[in-house]
Each structure stands twice: as structure tokens, then as C-alpha cells.
Amino acid sequence: GGIITQTPKFLIGQEGQKLTLKCQQNFNHDTMYWYRQDSGKGLRLIYYSITENDLQKGDLSEGYDASREKKSSFSLTVTSAQKNEMAVFLCASSIGTGGSYEQYFGPGTRLTVL
Amino acid sequence: GDKVKQSPSALSLQEGTNSALRCNFSIAATTVQWFLQNPRGSLINLFYLVPGTKENGRLKSAFDSKESYSTLHIRDAQLEDSGTYFCAAEGNYAQGLTFGLGTRVSVFP
Structure with a gap:
């Protein structure tokens, strides 16, 4: 198993501020994703990465x-x-990459901008 | 939500009853995942499907890629089944999941 x-x-920020969110996985998975969920809605894809230093919109x-600084972090x-x-x-x-594989999700970061 | 349409949007179930949720796809889905989002917001993996069916306890899911739909059946609903169920589809390559808007399920005694 992994996490x-x-x-x-x-995360609470101010208007105009630059804010950084971090993600780490110890599954040794190749592909990582960022999604955004608005209240009462489904998830929408922001970016994904199939390997270290790769970035896809x-x-x-x-x-x-x-x-994607290294395989385990995005x-x-x-x-x-x-x-x-x-x-x-x-x-x-x-x-994996080059195909469709089961995705596992983290617990999320809740953003509020004042 | 347009590319993956979930129905119904909400469902109220008495404990012990059965029900079915459905997703229709307007994208070329090759795999489908079903998740339960609990009140804390965590996404719990329920099923990962290529075309076919899977069963896990009181849950059963099917994916028909030709007819572009998937179903999730809940048998003998329990209070802990409450939450929002999401289906999500992916094409041939790892390009990220396309999610539906979810079905909010409430199970009452």
C-alpha cells in the first residue's frame, strides 16, 4: 500500500497572492495529477505529469x-x-504511463481567498 | 459535467433497500472509476472498470463501452453508504479523469 x-x-490567502500547494506519494507511481473541486461539483483536471520534469495541461x-520536482512530488x-x-x-x-490506470487521491487542500 | 452525466443528482434511500446510479458518457471512455466522497471530502476508490462488471460486497458495477454508460448498484443500503458518489472516465491514455457532477446519496433508518 501507499499514501x-x-x-x-x-490554505488562506489574500487576493493577488501567489500560493503553492504540495503533494507527495510513496506508491512509486509514474503519473501524478492536480484536480480542482468547487462546492457541490465534480473534479476538473488542472495539470498532470507522466514523469519527473514532465508537465501536461x-x-x-x-x-x-x-x-514535478521528482517522481514522488508534484x-x-x-x-x-x-x-x-x-x-x-x-x-x-x-x-503507469501510455495507458489508463486506476488513480488514487490525497485528502485535499482547502483554499480560501479573503 | 456535460461529458459525463450522472443520474440521479440526489437519492434518498431507506436502510435495507436497493438502488442504482448511472453515468452516461459522451466521450470515448476506455476505463471508468467510481468513488465515494465522504463528509470529510476524502475520495474512496470503489471500482476501477474496463468493459465488464465487478462486485464488492453490497456494491456491483458495470461498464458498457459500446453503449457508453456505467452503473453502480447498491444492495441492502446501510447508513454508512451515505455520501456523494462520483463516476469518472478516461480514454486510451493517461490524460486525467473526466468526472460527473455526482449523486448525493442519503440513507435513513
């Missing part, structure tokens, strides 16, 4: 940067936080 850790658990990449940066924004950011990982 996905997301830090911080709660999802449907919601505008306003975000991401970095960070997401909100480049300029929007006032009154509230969302949960969920990190996931899956074992």
Missing part, C-alpha cells in the same frame, strides 16, 4: 503553474489568487 500526502491541509490550467502554484475564491485541490497518482 498520498497533501500540504497544507488548509488539463482543461483548467489557466491561472496555475505546476512542477506541486501546484496559484499564480494570482482571486478574491472570494473557495475550492478544494486534490492530488492523485497512478501507476
Whole structure:
């Protein structure tokens, strides 16, 4: 088994601020993902990465940067936080590349922008 | 939510009864995952499906890629089955999951 850790658990920011969220996995999975969930909605893909230093845009990449520093970690940066924004950011990982594999999710980071 | 449509959007079940949730896909899905999101927000993996069926305890799921739909059956509903159920689909390559909007299930005594 393995685990996905997301830090911080709660993030409060100011309008215009640059904010960074971190994700670590010890599954030794190749592919990692960042999703955003708005209240009462499904998840939407922001970025994913199939290997270290790789980056692929999802449907919601505008306003975000991401970095896959090493196989086990994937960070997401909100480049300029929007006032009154509230969302949960969920990190996931899956074992392989070049195909579809089961994804496992972390517990999420809850963002509130004042 | 348009590419993956879940129905119903909400469901109220008496303990001990059975029910079915459905997802229809307008994308070329090759695999489907079903999750339960608990009140704390954690996503619990229920099923990972290629075309076919799987069963786990009181839950059973099916995925028909030709007809582009998947179902999740809950048998003998229990209070701990309450939460929001999401289906999500992926195509041939690891490009991320496309999620439905979820079905909120409430089980009452």
C-alpha cells in the first residue's frame, strides 16, 4: 500500500497572492495529477505529469503553474489568487504511463481567498 | 459535467433497500472509476472498470463501452453508504479523469 500526502491541509490567502500547494506519494507511481473541486461539483483536471520534469495541461490550467520536482512530488502554484475564491485541490497518482490506470487521491487542500 | 452525466443528482434511500446510479458518457471512455466522497471530502476508490462488471460486497458495477454508460448498484443500503458518489472516465491514455457532477446519496433508518 501507499499514501498520498497533501500540504497544507488548509490554505488562506489574500487576493493577488501567489500560493503553492504540495503533494507527495510513496506508491512509486509514474503519473501524478492536480484536480480542482468547487462546492457541490465534480473534479476538473488542472495539470498532470507522466514523469519527473514532465508537465501536461488539463482543461483548467489557466491561472496555475505546476512542477514535478521528482517522481514522488508534484506541486501546484496559484499564480494570482482571486478574491472570494473557495475550492478544494486534490492530488492523485497512478501507476503507469501510455495507458489508463486506476488513480488514487490525497485528502485535499482547502483554499480560501479573503 | 456535460461529458459525463450522472443520474440521479440526489437519492434518498431507506436502510435495507436497493438502488442504482448511472453515468452516461459522451466521450470515448476506455476505463471508468467510481468513488465515494465522504463528509470529510476524502475520495474512496470503489471500482476501477474496463468493459465488464465487478462486485464488492453490497456494491456491483458495470461498464458498457459500446453503449457508453456505467452503473453502480447498491444492495441492502446501510447508513454508512451515505455520501456523494462520483463516476469518472478516461480514454486510451493517461490524460486525467473526466468526472460527473455526482449523486448525493442519503440513507435513513
